[in-house]
Structures are given as C-alpha cells and as structure tokens.
Amino acid sequence: MTRDKLDRLADLRAACTLEKHAEARRQLTLLGPTPWPVPTAADPDQERLERWILHRCAWPNGITAYPFGFQHVTPEPDHLTIHVESNPEHVRELVKELLPNEYEGDLGGVPGLRAGRDNTGAPLLYLAGTRASVTLRGIAAKDWQVAVTGWRSHLASIGARPLWDISPTAMSMEESDLLQWFDPPSTVKRPCWLASALLRRIGTFTASGLPARLTGWTTGGTQHDRWKFEFEFIPGHRRAHERVLNLLTHPEVGLPLRVTKDVCSCRSGHGHGCWATLQATSGHQGSVQLLFHDCDPGTVTSWESRWPAQFAQIRAGNSAKTADRAAADCGSPQENPS
Incomplete structure (x- = not known):
C-alpha cells in the first residue's frame, strides 16, 4: 500500500472512529492487507x-x-x-x-x-x-x-x-x-451486525458537529433492528446532516445501507429539522432513522448550567469546525455494495 493511500484510508478511518490520524494509520498497518479500514x-x-x-x-x-x-x-x-x-x-x-x-x-x-x-x-x-x-x-x-x-x-x-x-x-x-x-428459539436469531457496526463507527455521529444531546433507541422483539437516533444541536449550528449520510454509505468505510428518505432543511435554515432513513441492502436486515433539529434555547441554558464542562467541549469543537475533512470529501450518499 502506498503512503498516500495509507494516509487517505487513515483519514477515513479516523472520521469513523475519532482516533487520531497517527493511531488510525498504526491500526491499519497492524490489520495488514484488508479492503475494510x-x-x-x-x-x-x-x-x-x-x-x-x-x-x-x-x-x-x-x-x-x-x-x-x-x-x-x-x-x-x-x-x-x-x-x-x-x-x-x-x-x-x-x-x-x-x-x-x-x-x-x-x-x-x-x-x-x-x-x-x-x-x-x-x-x-x-x-x-x-x-x-x-x-x-x-x-x-x-x-x-x-x-x-x-x-x-x-x-x-x-x-x-x-x-x-x-x-x-x-x-x-x-x-x-x-x-x-x-431471541426466541423459534425465530430467526436477532442480527446484531448493525448496532455493532454503528458502535465501531462512533465518529459518524459527530460528522455534522457535536450535538448538545444525542439519544438512540431501537425496536425490541423483532427479527431485525430498527435504530433511531435524535441529534439536538445548539441553535445556530449548521446541521450539515449530509456528512453523516456520506460516512454511513461510504464505499470504503460505510455500511451496506441505502438512503431511502432524506428531508432536509439544513441549507434553508427553516423548518423544524431534517430527517433521513437508511435501509439495509445486500441481504442484510435492519434500518436507521436519523432526526436532526435545534434545541430550545431555554433548554440549552438549563443544560449548560448543569453540565458546563461538557458544553464547553461541545462549543469548542463546533466553533473550531473539527468535523473531519474526510467526511466532507466523501461525496453524495450512495449504496455500499458490501
């Protein structure tokens, strides 16, 4: 693998894992020849x-x-x-x-x-x-x-x-x-690939900036996971949610997911928020729904008084525009063929 390719893949991996570039590069070297960073x-x-x-x-x-x-x-x-x-x-x-x-x-x-x-x-x-x-x-x-x-x-x-x-x-x-x-014995065993893969890509949840609050939940008792995540941002932060979609569907570091719905008000700044749905492909089961919106200003004030250190990190991260450049350069959301 050339140095340039290793650096590019390390950037992509770091965008997903939030590792430092040097650590992502080291881990790729330890993995050896592999198509999946x-x-x-x-x-x-x-x-x-x-x-x-x-x-x-x-x-x-x-x-x-x-x-x-x-x-x-x-x-x-x-x-x-x-x-x-x-x-x-x-x-x-x-x-x-x-x-x-x-x-x-x-x-x-x-x-x-x-x-x-x-x-x-x-x-x-x-x-x-x-x-x-x-x-x-x-x-x-x-x-x-x-x-x-x-x-x-x-x-x-x-x-x-x-x-x-x-x-x-x-x-x-x-x-x-x-x-x-x-996991009832009489049914198909509940697949766990989706949640595992999302946890291994924790940086995906920061690709549009650090939310003031992020919560997730899933439908229980079914034969495939339907995950939902709600991103609540400090008012004024640009909700560039396409960066999250780009990473989730990236052909080299993303998942076998396809965007089936994408309702966006990021660029206009109007509306109650944005939401998107991704459906598993290539024989996999599962789906992910993402909701992005601003917090109520009064709620932010209350939270910030209770958790000042955490909000200092959130504000610093967003004002410095620390979303990884690899996430910004991924291109349009697409189906991952893996």
Missing part, C-alpha cells in the same frame, strides 16, 4: 456484546461531550476498545447500565456480562462462556472501583443481587431467560 466483528458473540452495550448506553441520563460518552473507539476483528469520557458521573452511569443484576425476577444491565481487568488494569467487559470482550479506557481505576462498590451497595440496600462477578463461564437462570425472550 474499519473491521467488522469477526464473531457473532462479539457483535452481540457490542449491540448490548450500544443498546444500554444510547440514551444517556445526562449530557456527554461525545456520543454516549465515548470519545473514540479502536475496532479490531476480535475485540473493541472504547475510550470513555473521564467523568465520574458518566462512569457511575456506565456501571449502572452495563453490569447485570437481578431484582424480584427482573434483570438489569447486560445479560451475561462479566467484569474484570486487562493486563493494564483497565476495565474488561466480556460475555460469560464466550471470547467476546470490550475494553474501557480513559477511566481512572479509582473511579471505576468507587462506582462498582457504590452500585453494589445500592443493590444490597434494595435486596437486589449482583450478577457480574458470578461464574465467568455460565449465565444465571435469569440471564438465560431474558435472552430467550429477546
């Missing part, structure tokens, strides 16, 4: 773990400077590293949303998830009985330990049972029951 998860269990993480984290309770509090990701075929905002409040939220527990027959967190440490001391999340794993970086060891201890104490106070440190090789009955409800 952003690798897909090679194992269905890895996809499943990543889907559950996005599912649990896509609706933050507070404001995060980056999508769902994830600053950047480093995807590998058999692993994913998520670099997390170093905010104790966000760490507590992650612990609450991810670590599984049982209370009066109801299950919270990610079923089958177990928590440990990697060889550097960073939190390591894995699925019981599988090789699937995700590393969380950027979290101070003390903050993680305090959050886990606090959550364990809270669960004990209400009579709930922690499940994240039981058998590393088997799920509890409650976890297995939930998974059977979520």
